[in-house]
Amino acid sequence: MSNETKDLYSYQYLSSLSLYELMNLPTSTPSSYGNNGFVPSSYSLADCFQSSPGAAYDSLLHKTLGVSPSSSEVFNSLVDQESKHDVTNDVIGETPTRVSASSSSSEADLPGEDSGKSQRKRELVGDGREENQNQSSKKVGKTKKKEEKKQREPRVSFMTKSEVDHLEDGYRWRKYGQKAVKNSIYPRSYYRCTTQRCNVKKRVERSFQDPTVVITTYEGQHNHPLPTNLRGSSAAAAMYSADFMTPGSFTHDMFRSSAYTSGGSAAAALDYGYEQSSYGSVNANPNAHQEYRQGGEYELLKEIFPSIFFKQEP
């Protein structure tokens, strides 16, 4: 079984989880967050699927892709909306797949403009060419009130087994930082959605314990559709306009995530028929796309996903 297929499968698996299980996970109280920012008694994907209608999904995957869920890597996906801890630290441990969800988020604030958390100036350079016209005054309220303490955007973190760090997800991202992660030899990259007035961010880091796993954390939610230059089609368009993504903590990103293999080998990732075109994405591999579209997997997916994402849960 190739990695590509694994990735494919895993994404599907994750997507299924996201659609149903994560949405319905019992709410974990923030106070239950443990040492590492995790709910001690958090949910594993296995648990979720054992107690869920995922069986049908499993069989579907088994039939179509010839994989067995139990033998495949499963991602960790979690929602972190309040925890102050870094949810991506130590995500992968001996008990790898844990899922926690918290629904006590005040994600009422408008996603537009800046969240205000990053409004600060530098004395060194005066001109901010960025669109941060918001900070008229130089002094950013470092003495901001406590109550105005930066309210964290809902965050979703999940793991992906991929050789590339930055997974293509349909949106355009601009990297704005990279930091070395403590206790890890792999750096963490910070990306921001390039769409104006969209302050969705994501962090990408490679697991220290399992270098084959990429941990992606999304923060915030897109306030815009996919980049218009995308030639959405069929399943893709349907998926991105689907209403099941209403929970703000879940962006479309995870559904668009595609693990291109850097080696150039065709990665039949979940492209959903999107043209790579002017995306100019970092790790886009046009060959993979083309091959993918021409191959039978694309047609296969077009059949698979509608049934998965729009299936009615019992």
Next chain:
DNA sequence: CGCGTTTGACCGGCGC
């Protein structure tokens, strides 16, 4: 030339 990445510095929260 426009857009994205790199990278060192800076900021702010937090623990000691």
Next chain:
DNA sequence: GCGCCGGTCAAACGCG
């Protein structure tokens, strides 16, 4: 108060 560390900024740079 100090240092650590995560997160962000923005100039410089690279690329198509």
